Amino acid sequence: MNAEEHIIEAFHNICHDQKLSENTRSRLEEFVCSAYSPKGIHISRIPELRRYLFCKYMAESDRLPPTVGALSQHILRAQIQGRVWGQACIPQQERLDPMLHGYYKLDDMKLQPKTTDLPSAPEAIVEMVRCQCKSNCTSNRCSCKRKNLPCTDLCLCSTNCDNDEDTLTKNPDSDDDRDS
Template sequence: MASGVVQIEPLWRALGKERAKALPAFHAFTGADNTGRFSRIGKATWLQIYLKADRDIINALQMLLDEAEVAEGMLSTLASFVCAAYSPKGINIETIPELRWHLFCKHRAESDKLPPTLGALKQHILRVHVQTRVWAQAAIALQDPQLDPLHNGYFRDSDGMKPTTTEVLPAPKANADVNLIVLLEDVRAELMT
């Protein structure tokens, strides 16, 4: 196994001060051990999008390191970052629901190929916020109070803390009820034959 020292300064200069400062949040957002990752989008793809990202996205990622709370504006800005990763080439869709619908209709995308729902993305961003705040204060002796994970994307059960996947139903309850009725009718018809 090769070992050595990686010089950070040339990378910092190549990225520029603002992108370099947002790099820990970028890493946590795009997939770290305890924040989760996006299905079918790897770090190389994310890095290409990050290098082209506008100032609003970079600022939103930086805010995850510094701010005490996740603001609604940060959620919508980071949702547009996710849209950039999942959008087919030549298609510019800015909202998650619109992109999920487009991918489902045009490409018959299976659920694991779709971007997360807004509810799932919000929980992911909350988990990223907890992680980046810890990293941002790692070298500080008197740290600000840490965020409570139980109010930021995690829940506790008998096995310990686990990520909250979403607090929003993936489909309206009426759709789920209709699907259940159709399924029950199919089972009944099959039993009658």
């Protein structure tokens, strides 16, 4: 894959710009699309590529490019690291605020990556997926967890579900493999 000049410029901007323009974000999205696109397919927007790959190859969610919301947060986090590298020779670097660049703080003040700024799926799809777990939905036996979705009111799981929206926001990295 040969990167075009405008893509290279977008990566340069990550390292040097305080605030990324919509044009830079669009070019980075185009780069991600080119990395995930099958040979001969030229789709430059994430939603269209995700739809194409899902329909054409029935790709699982972990084999699809990130959603627009996930890519947006990843770009913000990459900007922090790119900025450090871009200022490597400067004794007093201008640091970016992690809270404005893809991170949030837990109760114990530890930084955690914000995985997306959009809902995990359209409401209609969330309503179609419902698990039938008899316990707390901690393993991939839970159909919701397997699809990276929180359990909803339609699910048949117990009230102490570990995969509901509230639990996920408190502990987004819980990837436990206990039986459900």
